[in-house]
Amino acid sequence: MRGTTTIALAALAAAVLLAPGPAGGSTVAAPPAPAAADGGADWTFMIYGVLDTDNVADVLTQDLASLTSLPDTDSVNVVALVDMPEQGEPGYPSQPLPGLAPFTTAKLLQLDDGRWNEIRDLGEISMGRADTLSDFIEEAADRFPADEYALTLMDHGGGRYGGYWDTGAPGTQNLTIPAMREGLLSGLQRSGIARFDVLFHAACLMSNYETASALAPAATYMAGSEELMFANPLAADGMLPLADDADPQALADSLVDGYGRYLDQLAQQPGGQQIRDLAAMSVVDGDQMALLDTALQSFSDVAVAHMDEIAVQVARARSAALEFVTSLDDSGGVPYDLVDLGDFLRHLTDVPDDVAVARDAAYAALGNAVSHQLTGVGTQQATGLNVYLPTAADARYAQDYFEPGVAPQGWGDFVKAFLESSRQQGGQGSGSAVGFTSQQATVLQADQSGIKIAGQLSSGDSSQVTDSQTQVVTRIGGVDDALGVVLPAYLDAGGQGQVQGVWDYSLTVLTDGTKEVAGTSVYQAQAGGLLGSLFAQYTSPDGDTSDVAVRLLLSSEGDIQSVQVVDVSNGGASAAGVSLEPGGTLTPYVYAASFSGYTSQLSSQSIAVSDQLAVSFSRLPAGTPFTMGVVVADVAGNSDGSYVTEQVR
Template sequence: MRRRWSVLGVAACVLVAAGCTSEPEEAATEEAATERAAEGEGWTVLVYSIADTDLEPYLLADLAEFAEVGSNENLQVAAMVDRAEDYSSDPMLGIDDWVGAKYVSIGQGSAEELEELGDVDTGDPAPLAEFIAQGIADHPAEKYALVISNHGAAWPGVGGDEGSDHSVLSLEELRGGISDGLEQAGLDKLDLLGFDACLMATYETASMMAPLADRMIASQELEPGHGWDYRAFQVAADDPAVDVDTLGKSIIDGFAAQAQAQGTGADITLSMVDLNRMGDVDAAVADFSDALSERAADVAPVVGRERAEVLSFGRDPDPTVDTHMADLGLLAAQIGVDALDVSDQADALIRAINDAVPYKVAGPAAQGASGLSIYFPPTEDLLNADYASVESAQAWGGFLSSYFEAGSAIPEDRKPSFETADGEVESYFDDYGLNLEAVFDAAAEDNVVWSSISYGEVGEDGSVTFFGEEQAEVSDDGSGTVLGSYDLTAMTISDGVDTSYAYLTVTWGDEDAGSATIDVPLAYYAPGEDEEYRDVTLTIAFDPESGDVLNETYYANTEAGTYGELTTDPEGIIVPKLLVVAPDGTESWEPATDVGLFADLPNLQYGFEPLESGTPLYAQLTVTDFGGNSDSVSTEVVVP
């Protein structure tokens, strides 16, 4: 932002260019900057709106919400808005459509353009730093908030600027850009740092951002496209003395109320993190990680079982698309119950998280969420090598290495192996549907962390096309008996013209939550695209008692590796993906139909159709240990 220099002092530029800045002069400049930052009363909110993505329409709506509050003597709102070329041609608060970035002030019902910035790479920390410094210089206040709005990816960062080769701000770049901007403005830290983006309420993020702000607000789960309700900032407009906790609670309550009104409230999360308490969380994570690492061979089976069932976020049936983010507080709590030799460290971590998360909200499908998640891929082959470079992940990364080493050291005679002859499995039908039962070698029982029943059909070439997987039950009597049940229905999606089968996994929530979740893998082809597609997950929260759908949202994995609600052209094509296992065991996700469905998302219809009598059915029972080793038994039956 070129204009920054005219505000922060031409004289300083001249002195630096001449190479003659003295220490007293530098100190005077810093002191003057500090005085400028401290001027004014009330709040200044800076919005870094990375709208050069498919979320542009949603982000414009967010700014319109802000304009319903508008700036006044208590609240000043400034935004850097980087717009895309293709997703919206709507004006923004009286400013005609544009491509590139503008620096604007948000008034009541309107916006004033302060500077035309042109092509800006919002994934570069320098423009973020310049915006912060400029915004503070132009809008002095007593308290400052920064909101970064767009796609999120948890520890890999935030953004995905499509006009700059899908550039993303990593956690290190976020910290550097914010820190540089605050230093230029003469401000020690922000009062509030917010991420209106998916998945950013992670331990890794909070630990890295801790020096930069007093509070952080972010979501553990994928966020619906409407994001926050910025009318919640009315409390700051009404009262210049409102404190950060009151403002934070208003933001979280506003988000929950808007989600409820728009039918997206079943699986939302949003938490406020006291970053001043992250030092205690860091210490507790390090102690917990070290304790787990030291006892990895003994506790790995317990850890694996709890990881397989703990509340997780950004799920997808395709493990290469799944984000592998687990709720840290719930994970520690469950491990501490079953692994008593690390229970002290687990309890200390739970207390630290509870102290650091003073306020949060979670829908029924995310009930019990602690407010912070952490990266935990179930097997080493799914580990992203870039995680090792995340500064805040060193202790936890060390534990992950120990966990994976323990998994690779499982002896052959303690890996899962079914005892049934020739891979046979007992099968029978009852009023519920099909049941499969088999017994695996008891020597592997302690290491088994997951069991499932999957179902599909056999092709002429011997390959199996699966259209669903659900958790099976392992008996707790030590017999190694596994029972899986399937209700003999198949999920379908229809656009009113064509209908396609769809693959699903079912996640059963807390018994008291009254909600369960179906995740469906899809591909979205934009109009004119025949080969390039975006991975999409359809998440449906439903009431397991009544079967009523509570909400449904399509989330897309962007080319940048970040996540957000899918925006489609109704003329585009949605194609469900099915899991195909070749005769040699090779797995791939293939289109369920050659035709596809029109991507008019609000009008797509879902059904669960009973399989017709006489339908040939392939069913498989699988058990997996914490090292990723598995064994399966299967049968072919005919639906009665």
């Protein structure tokens, strides 16, 4: 692994300035509330802005401010319900919306004359309630009738967990998938609107099968992201087709492409390239979702009937498929377990003929449902919708998934059968279904360039392996027996049942050009390269602390292509970008060996945040002792390893 890449200190703060709107900050008296438009417009574009939540109000306020650059036209209404946090809370807007004084309540706003104009103040409300969403839709449609309607939901997103968390007064609440569906359908019914023409999720992870299936009756086209979104999710130029009375599909495509152009600009800024590299946006045709539901129900029916014989293949396909916000689950929160639906189906092989036929039909139906995509170099295999597929080890987090309104029936039956079969197979006999013939690995090659080891599985066990890793344990950060790095291992390399691991003696480090501080890093294969994470505690100059993940995208040759810093201080439940300030510090987390596996603790060393801060790879000194092993797991999550103790050459 090679290369050194500077970590941007304020990449996201700079990025939102790429498309600035008119300067805000002046206190302007609100005009009288407008009467309903005479005769209606071509489009009414509604924005449901849940800004009263962690660390989004400032960047999303700047996003909304950028919309004031849109041309004024009588044929388009832009109306927003925006709820702000209390002043002094982290992320409170550094500048007010153009045309308004700072506020901390929820306000109904209209975009007109290059500024935001207050219609009325709703006080403290919960934007995480279905009835609040329904009320907004009804009032916006009543005040601003139009031929066509679009709705943007703006805040954190969580895939199958829903999104749009309001953490302020009167209490924390979010729009689960059933709550979103209830709020949308109720608002549409009360407004006399058959369906939204476009629904845009300006939030992370919401191009999600469970969400799209539930909301298809409420929207003709649904646009959003399978991965994280950053800073400026609703790009002003993506809305420009509204003025030309664009058809719904063209508008949905433009919202995705507008964000893509913003990412292209962001990629030119320090720290912005990986955000572009990991983009995975899509547009879904709501009219095609019923056919996809039917195809996945048929796939589930035959797959469930064969589950005991294909559970290993399912687990292998899940392990090989493109996974979103991968490695962020290690931050201690509830895991996302979101994989790309089509990529999973592509990797599901060696199954009975009837399962293969149903799999192919489901894949074709997915292709018909996804009408437009935008991907990056790290997400080239994305097919447009992520889906929840937990591992056996994460089964304890899946119970609420089977509650009414969350999992579509077909896919829910498939997930339940997979987890149950995995549990039963793990309970048969004792120990793991996979094991090495010896706990002592063989050194195949060791020189100054690195080391290659191999472990031999027992006869027939290769077919039961669902995941494999290379693990290196050494002393880092003042911790003996610390997990230094986790890399992929290679099954059946060099012969049937042989598992090989390769390491070049380097660890992932944070550096200021003089000092280097290592932490535990975990790498997984993705799009022909590796995607890795190193977790650290960030301490701001004011002494506030938060947990962050430094994400690295590596090429197939091991070169650093891009680096991204993500705030995971809430356990990754709503990962967001973070700006590192000079004068702060980063202290990596180190995973120390314990009786129960590995536990995280802070390194004894920290690195100061400065404009020289970078992430790099540092080769351990010759003579440094380490233990290296190849580890495999079965469908139930049981594991076994084969190890060797060596020294750096």
